[in-house]
Amino acid sequence: MFEKFREECGVVAIYGHPEAANLAYLGLHALQHRGQESAGIAAANGREISLHRAMGLVADIFTPEVVGRLAGYAAIGHTRYSTAGDTVLENAQPLYVNCNRGPLAIAHNGNITNALEVRRELEREGSIFHASSDTEVVLHLIAHSREASLASALREALLQLDGAFSLVLLAKDRMIVARDPHGFRPLAMGLMELSGGKMCYCFASETCAFDLIGAVYVNEVQPGEMIVIGPEGMTRQQYTVPRQPAHCVFEHVYFSRPDSIVFGRSVQLSREMMGRLLALEHPVDADVVVPVPDSGVAAALGYADESGIPFRMGLIRNHYVGRTFIEPTQAIRDFGVRLKLNPIRHLLNGKRVVLVDDSIVRGTTSRKIVRMVRGAGAREVHLRISCPPTISPCYYGVDTPRKRELIAAHNSVEAIRKFVEADSLGYLSLEGLRRAVDDDDRLTHCYACYTGVYPTELVNIDELADTKHRV
DSSP: OOSSSOBOEEEEEEESOTTHHHHHHHHHHHTGGGOOSEEEEEEEOSSOEEEEEEESOHHHHOOHHHHHTOOSSEEEEEEEOOSSSOSSGGGOSSEEEEETTEEEEEEEESOBTTHHHHHHHHHHTTOOOSOOOTTHHHHHHHHHOOOSSHHHHHHHHHTTOOBOOEEEEEESSOEEEEEOTTOOSOOEEEEEEOGGGOEEEEEESSTHHHHHHTOEEEEEOOTTEEEEEETTEEEEEESSOOOSOOEETHIIIIISOTTOEETTEEHHHHHHHHHHHHHHHSOOOOSEEEEOTTTTHHHHHHHHHHHOOOBOOOEEEOTTOOSOOOOOSSOOTTHHHHHHEEEOHHHHTTOEEEEEESOOSSSHHHHHHHHHHHHTTOSEEEEEESSOOOOSOOSSSBOOOOGGGOGGGTSOHHHHHHHHTOSEEEEOOHHHHHHHTTOOTTOOEEOHHHHOOOSSOOOSHHHHTTSSOOO
């Protein structure tokens, strides 16, 4: 699947390393799949904070010269795709302010569902906002707080927020990381041992960032937890009572890299199990199992292994397609899909194909891919989807379309099958998905996009339903 769902961002934080900004850059490079719109890094040296952010990809923004100007032993980084706020540099993170508590930089992953309500109240009290990102309300709440310490001010701010947030806050001499009480979005903690026995603390949206910089994954920042790291060391505390866990299951379905551990579980393991259970729930007599790359690969491997049908990479993805391209004046059918995927005809010609993808949203992309496989000579195309039908929008950091645009919200499976022009269509059941993500009998994940049942009270949905804000 490509460009059907977009997650808001990835965050990384490093404390206690002389090349903190460089490690943050490498961490963002590993998290580039979580956002390709903008990126930024803020670094602190005990006296001041330096910041650089820009629109574009991590490797293009952070040249050696730029990283070299970000001196300090602590750094936070962010790579963004906007689910709340406009696509402008002002909304690129980390956001920075010099306030009554000194210089502060902040970055976060998720959507604050009552952000507009909080913002309006702050504006009535005289606050002036410079961006449209929901993250900025956190900085204003901190500045308004009368609490003595920065950690206490942040705690007071977080207790006024609803929704999803895994955030990192940088001051000139310390760092604070925190996670919402439901734990919607992931935030992992890692350690690096330096010479002399000193420890470097690392945080990231996914553990693949730790692998690149040589950090060891320790555990997750817990829901409702705040971790403060400064010259005096590290302290962990619950700033609020954890609520019913609501880990975003779509991290395991699509967002996260398969080489990551997310919510304490291997993403690759979850996806292969999705494919195995999909093969048991929706078997078919076929010749080859073909994934829609890249996110369908692991599930297709599981499907092939469970069914005994050979796995073949019958579609090749072009990983070097930018955001813009010149389309020929003479229209080419399904040009956008062909730009990114191309079939290997000798693997598909005359074959009965099981085509495995991670989801169907509007259905138009799936139909184009089915047509492409048929055009390469496939005799039959059986579409298998490694999650349940998507029937509701997400308001916690996933940029899903409005409900009226979700094909499964208004159509039966048979109607969707006809629309995408497949010979058969099978979705993984909700029960199967729960089993795949570690026998989720305790319901520790959020399944709202598949059930329409949301774990929090949502604010301003009607007002924001037709805007780019997913709040």
